[in-house]
Amino acid sequence: MSSEWSLVKALKKGVAFHHGAVPRYIQTEIIDSFNNQEIDIIVCTTTITEGVNTSAKNVILYSNVLGKKDKPLTGFEVKNIKGRAGRFRVHFIGRVFYFHETFENDKDVILVDYYDKDELSSEEVIQIDKEDLNDENLETRKNTEELLHKNKIPFSLIKQNKYIPIHKQIALINFLRSKPIYLQLAYFKGNRPERQQLDEIFNLTREYLFNDRDFNDKSFIYWELSRLLKYYIYHNPSIKQIITEQKYSKSVDSKIRSAFKLITHYFEFAFPRYFRAFENIYNFVYNEYYNRIESGGISLKYIITLLEFGFVNENEIALKEAGLPNDIVKKVSGKFSDCNSLEQVRIKYRLNPNIINNLTLFEQKMFRKYI
Incomplete structure (x- = not known):
């Protein structure tokens, strides 16, 4: 670091x-x-x-x-x-x-939102079977279904984007319907969009799908988030390089904190959710506009996988999911390029422990701990 x-x-x-x-x-x-x-x-x-x-x-x-x-x-x-x-x-x-007075009550009540709250939100009721709803919650469900039907939006589309507020999804759908030029601006073929297409996708996602906390995050202004997103997607930087790129942080500690937040919150968590929802919504409007019977549109799977794991190859994802840091994964990924699972990685290592000799002694210790 x-x-x-x-x-x-x-x-x-x-x-x-x-x-x-x-x-x-x-x-x-x-x-x-x-x-x-x-x-x-x-x-x-x-x-x-x-x-x-x-x-x-x-x-x-x-x-x-x-x-x-x-x-x-x-x-x-x-x-x-x-x-x-x-x-x-x-x-x-x-x-x-x-250092301060604390209170320890004998019992704590733990509420399960879907079943213990009297009034659920529209986002919550669409995730629950109708037979499990009653009174106000059932009425909320019916009103939500009527609203989607009125806007000619499939219930299943909104339900699969469960982390995104319904009104935000409807707003993006209606915008793309009214401005079909953006279907062209964001369109790309293959696994990865060009920078211009990624800019359009990011801008629309931020404008319509971001929650209030991410939209108003003062620690990452939107053009800085856009720049760092493209830097990560197209340059595959190390953690040290990402830290160096924190232009708006002055001290080393603030740069590191900023880089950690960028990776753990935005890259690995928030962006994949937003981009999945954008892909679903974009492809729905795209197929609707072009009267496509077969599925068409774009695929953000490559970008989403890269953001979530830092890698797209199966052996690298297996190493990352085992707990290894990205920099160690990059050093040994070529050694295990013919492995499709963590179990295959383990077997290959047991057969030849010297395969990781390109790692430092500390890195080898970490590899053995996780693998």
């Missing part, structure tokens, strides 16, 4: 930090190093309480709210945090220190 990253400086003093934006493989190394007594202290968010076991004897709660939202910790969350202290078979007793 960078020798100037504050995590590097902290680790030299036996301290680490752990939060959701840190790549999973670094989180794992931090926890393992802590459990192996190579790190003394971890400063963390509640991510470390979510299914992560450590050998901590002491837990210090320096806040009683969740993140910066001033959302008080629930009794369940407090108990979960306390449960990190004094792990079984490691310490006879654990200690918890509080």
Whole structure:
């Protein structure tokens, strides 16, 4: 990443930090190093309480709210945090220190949205079988179906884009219907659009499908997101190169945080959702406009796969899904180019452990841990 990253400086003093934006493989190394007594202290968010076991004897709660939202910790969350202290078979007793008063109610109510809420949104009711709906929710479902029928939009189309608000989908459909020139501007053949087509696709996706948080994200203005998207798609950069490209961040730490957010939130999570929905909607209007009986239009599968995994080849995706960082995957992908699954990768490695000798000793250790 960078020798100037504050995590590097902290680790030299036996301290680490752990939060959701840190790549999973670094989180794992931090926890393992802590459990192996190579790190003394971890400063963390509640991510470390979510299914992560450590050998901590002491837990210090320096806040009683969740993140910066001033959302008080629930009794369940407090108990979960306390449960990190004094792990079984490691310490006879654990200690918890509080900087603020916390409340631990005996019982917490966990609501399942689809079944416990009296009033569901239109986006929620279309995901539920009609026979499971009643009263206001059934009326909402009927009104939604009537609206889609009035706009000549298939119910199945809207349902498959379940993460996108219905009114946004309808707005994009009606825009493409009224401005068919954009069907041509965004059209491409093959796996990957040219830059101009990708610009059109991104602009329409942002304008019509982005949620409010992503649309108004001040840490990534839209032309910067567009530039970084194209840089990632067409240049296949390393994590270090992505960090360097964070032009609007000044310090090394802010550049790294920005790069992590870009990858974990936008590339791996948000963009694939938006582009899947755009592909579905575009192809529906395209086929409608050109009176196509057979399926036509565009395919964003290549871009979506590349964003989600950082790779498109089966062996590389298998290595990435196993937990290896992208830079290690790139170094060994050629060695396993004839493998179509993680099991084949493992078998080939067992037959010839020297196949990964191009990795550093630390990278080889990581490879063996995950593979």
